[in-house]
Structure formats: C-alpha cells, structure tokens
Amino acid sequence: MWVVKLGGSVSEKWGEIIKLLLELSDLNSDSNxxxxxxxxxxxxxxxxxKLKCDDENAHWMAIAAMEMNAYYIASMGVRKLMPENFSEIEVSGVNVLLPYNLLLKNDELPHSWDVTSDSIAIWVAGKLKAKVIKVTDVDGIIIDGKLAEEINVSDLTFETCLDKYSPQLIKKFGVSVFICNGNYPERVKDYILREKALGTLVKV
Ligand SMILES: Nc1ncnc2c1ncn2[C@@H]1O[C@H](COP(=O)(O)OP(=O)(O)O)[C@@H](O)[C@H]1O
Ligand SMILES: [Mg+2]
Incomplete structure (x- = not known):
C-alpha cells in the first residue's frame, strides 16, 4: 500500500495523477x-x-484546509475515508483521507507550522506501515542546484521541500519517502511500477 501526498503546488495536475492511480489500482490490470x-x-x-493567527488555531484551520481539498479529490471519483482511529482505515483501490477527525482523536503531532501535510502523510504511513510518495512541484531535493537521487534522512539538516518536522517522523517510523515532480505524472507511475524514477528517495 502507498501513501501519496498530493501537494497543493500541483493541484492543477491532481486529476491527471488520480486517473493514473485509478488505472494502477484496477483489479483487472497486472498491477493492483x-x-x-x-x-x-x-x-x-x-x-x-496569511491570517497570522496563533499556532493552535492555525493548526486546526490548516487541517480543515486539507479536509476541504480531500472533498475536492473525492469529487474526482476517489473513495473517502473518514476514520477516527487508525484501526478503522481499510485501504482498497484509490482512497482519500479526510484527516480532521483522525487528528482530533489522535492528537500526537505538535500544533505548529513545522507540521504540515507532509508530516501528516509520513505519520499516517508510519502507523499503517506504508511507503510514501510526495508529489510536489520540484524534481526532488535540490542541493547546490543539483537533484539528489538519494539522501539519508540524517543528512536533511537544511531547508528542503519537506516540512521541518518530517525528518523526525521518518526516523521514528522508519518510513522511506520518494519525492517527485507532479508536473510529470509518468514519474509517479514509474516509481509505483518499478520503484525507480526521476526524484529523490529519502532513506532511513
Ligand atoms: N532544497 C530544496 N529542494 C527542493 N525544493 C526546495 C528546497 N528548499 C526549498 N524548496 C521548496 O519547496 C517547494 C515545495 O514545497 P511546497 O511549496 O510545500 O509544496 P507542496 O506542499 O505542494 O509539496 C519547492 O517549490 C521549493 O521552492
Ligand atoms: Mg508543502
């Protein structure tokens, strides 16, 4: 099972990426x-x-923003999951998480802007023992202008396209994260089919 974090930076590509995931989950195809x-x-x-309100309220507003986008993704033919606990999550085919209630009942992450949907994706993947693909608007982690194909999480000591809290969660749960550019949806497909594509693999 894969956790796919769809970055807001590539929201105009969400439809195309979802179509591809639906194909890859087709029970009648070779890949399933x-x-x-x-x-x-x-x-x-x-x-x-932009509202610049306190971290506590901003945290729940930001989760509510994810929740709204989850409904939007559901409108593209994706099955909604609205769990309160991890034991209720059964992933079959292409599903989208409505995160609000899960976070409310399992309030384990700091309420700060260091925690964004990247951290939430890694946290969920850690609990469900899944691998993560982060789909964003850059090719991967860029170091001195060059794409890093692989990087160990302990070397993530500089600003990257992952939020600040992600490295801690990657270490804690031992989950790998593949980062790739959603403007090229075929890279997402290549990674799912071959576990090799243009992007950055963050290893534990
Ligand atoms: N070292 C880095 N490598 C790659 N991207 C980086 C790096 N440092 C900062 N970024 C920024 O991270 C952005 C992607 O993260 P973000 O804006 O949160 O988008 P999303 O949440 O949609 O993935 C890139 O557009 C890039 O400007
Ligand atoms: Mg982001």
Missing amino acids: HNFLIIPGGGKLADYVR
Missing part, C-alpha cells in the same frame, strides 16, 4: 496497487498562513 491519498492544504492553507 492500493493508495491512500493525503491532500495538501494548498492555497487554502496559504490563506490561513
């Missing part, structure tokens, strides 16, 4: 993968950022 999509907050979360 299951996906849990974690939506980014995108423009809605950027709006919350």
Whole structure:
C-alpha cells in the first residue's frame, strides 16, 4: 500500500495523477496497487498562513484546509475515508483521507507550522506501515542546484521541500519517502511500477 501526498503546488495536475492511480489500482490490470491519498492544504492553507493567527488555531484551520481539498479529490471519483482511529482505515483501490477527525482523536503531532501535510502523510504511513510518495512541484531535493537521487534522512539538516518536522517522523517510523515532480505524472507511475524514477528517495 502507498501513501501519496498530493501537494497543493500541483493541484492543477491532481486529476491527471488520480486517473493514473485509478488505472494502477484496477483489479483487472497486472498491477493492483492500493493508495491512500493525503491532500495538501494548498492555497487554502496559504490563506490561513496569511491570517497570522496563533499556532493552535492555525493548526486546526490548516487541517480543515486539507479536509476541504480531500472533498475536492473525492469529487474526482476517489473513495473517502473518514476514520477516527487508525484501526478503522481499510485501504482498497484509490482512497482519500479526510484527516480532521483522525487528528482530533489522535492528537500526537505538535500544533505548529513545522507540521504540515507532509508530516501528516509520513505519520499516517508510519502507523499503517506504508511507503510514501510526495508529489510536489520540484524534481526532488535540490542541493547546490543539483537533484539528489538519494539522501539519508540524517543528512536533511537544511531547508528542503519537506516540512521541518518530517525528518523526525521518518526516523521514528522508519518510513522511506520518494519525492517527485507532479508536473510529470509518468514519474509517479514509474516509481509505483518499478520503484525507480526521476526524484529523490529519502532513506532511513
Ligand atoms: N532544497 C530544496 N529542494 C527542493 N525544493 C526546495 C528546497 N528548499 C526549498 N524548496 C521548496 O519547496 C517547494 C515545495 O514545497 P511546497 O511549496 O510545500 O509544496 P507542496 O506542499 O505542494 O509539496 C519547492 O517549490 C521549493 O521552492
Ligand atoms: Mg508543502
């Protein structure tokens, strides 16, 4: 099973990526993968950022932004999951997580802007023992202008396209994260089919 974090930065590509995931999950095809999509907050979360309110309230507003995007993703033919606990999550085909209630009942992550949907995706993947693909608007982690194909999580000591809290969760749960550019949906497909594609693999 894959956890796929769909970044708000590539929201205009969500439809194309979802179509591809639906094909890859088709029971009648050779590949038969299951996906849990974690939506980014995108423009809605950027709006919350601009309000400059306290971290506590901003945290729940940002989760609500993810929740709204989850409904949008559901409108593209994706099955909604609205669990209160991890034991209720059964991923079959392409599913999207509505995160609000799960976070409310399992309030384990800090309420700060260091925790965004990246951390939430890694946390969920850690609990469900899944691998993560982060789909964003850059090719992967760029170091000195060059794409890093692989990087150990302990070397993530600089600013990257992952949020600040993600490295801790990657270490804690031992989950790997593959980062790739959603403007090229075939890279997402290549990684799912061959576990090799243009992007960055963050290893534990
Ligand atoms: N070292 C880095 N490598 C790659 N991207 C980086 C790095 N440092 C900062 N970024 C920024 O991270 C952005 C992607 O993260 P973000 O804006 O949160 O989008 P999303 O949540 O949609 O994935 C990139 O557009 C890039 O500007
Ligand atoms: Mg982000």
